[in-house]
Amino acid sequence: MLKLLGAALILLAATLAGWQRARQFAMRPRQIRELILALQRLTTEVSYGVSPLPDAFAKTGEPLREPLRTLFMQASRRMHPSFGLTAKESLHQAIEDSWGRSAMQQAEKEAMRQLAYSLGTSDREDQIKHIALTIQQLSHEEAQAQADQVRYERMSRSLGLLIGALIVILIY
Numbered sequence: 001m002l003k004l005l006g007a008a009l010i011l012l013a014a015t016l017a018g019w020q021r022a023r024q025f026a027m028r029p030r031q032i033r034e035l036i037l038a039l040q041r042l043t044t045e046v047s048y049g050v051s052p053l054p055d056a057f058a059k060t061g062e063p064l065r066e067p068l069r070t071l072f073m074q075a076s077r078r079m080h081p082s083f084g085l086t087a088k089e090s091l092h093q094a095i096e097d098s099w100g101r102s103a104m105q106q107a108e109k110e111a112m113r114q115l116a117y118s119l120g121t122s123d124r125e126d127q128i129k130h131i132a133l134t135i136q137q138l139s140h141e142e143a144q145a146q147a148d149q150v151r152y153e154r155m156s157r158s159l160g161l162l163i164g165a166l167i168v169i170l171i172y
Contacts, residue, residue, distance in 0.1 A: 003172060006171075007168045007171075007172060010164055010167050010168050010171070011161070011164040011165060011168055012164070013164065014160050014161065014163050014164025014165075014167065015161045016160070017160050018156050018157050018158070018159055018160015018161060018163070018164075019156075019157055019160060021156040021160065022152075022153045022154070022156040022157045022160075023103075024103045025103075025145075025148060025149045025152050025153040025156060026149055026153055027103035028103040028104055028105065028145040028148070028149070029142055029145040029149055031067075031068065031102055031104050032104060032108060032138055032141055032142040032145055033142055034064065034065065034068055035068055035104070035112075035138060036135050036138050036139060036142065038061070038064055038068055038072065039131050039135050039138070040135065041059075041060045042056055042057070042060045042131060043128055043131045043132070043135075045059055045060060046124060046128060046131070047124065047128050050124075053076075053079055053087050053119060054076045054077075054079035054080055055076070057072050057073075057075045057076035057079065058072070058073065058077075060072050061073040061076060066101070067098045067099075067101040067102045068098075068102070070094075070097075070098045070101070071095065071098040071099075072094075074090075074093070074097060074098060075087075075090050075091045075093075075094035076090075077090075078093060078094065079120075086120055086121075087116070087119040087120025087121075088116045088117055088119065088120060088121070091112070091115070091116035091119060092113060092116050095109060095112055095113060095116070107141050107144075108138060108141050111134050111137040111138055112134065114134065115130055115131065115134040118130040
């Protein structure tokens, strides 16, 4: 009886791990799409709203879901004079703090880090161009993420169950 319970737990754990991995493949394109929309809102705030960067980041982050909300709100908070950080430093720290909770990968993180280098160091038009370039890079990554989702999501679910079954067979 105890062996049967152990086998069921191993099978359940492996299956849940496979489903969690599949969930990551499903969430990545959605989060990239949300990040693109957030950067488009940021462009609007910078160009038409003529908002300073801390305010533009705060207004952009308010309607977002986690973890992107945390990213933009932390960057906004750290840009205020009480922290004494530049836009680049505050965005870099916000990325490092909140990226682990997202399903996005290193390519998206690097695109955002590259954007941070230009924010706050140039005029409005140049910042808008850099945001547009980042949106373009993220659009490419979104297409790749959708292809990965189609290719690997179902396989991850099945593989979790099969690996669990293999472990059970090898142990017993």
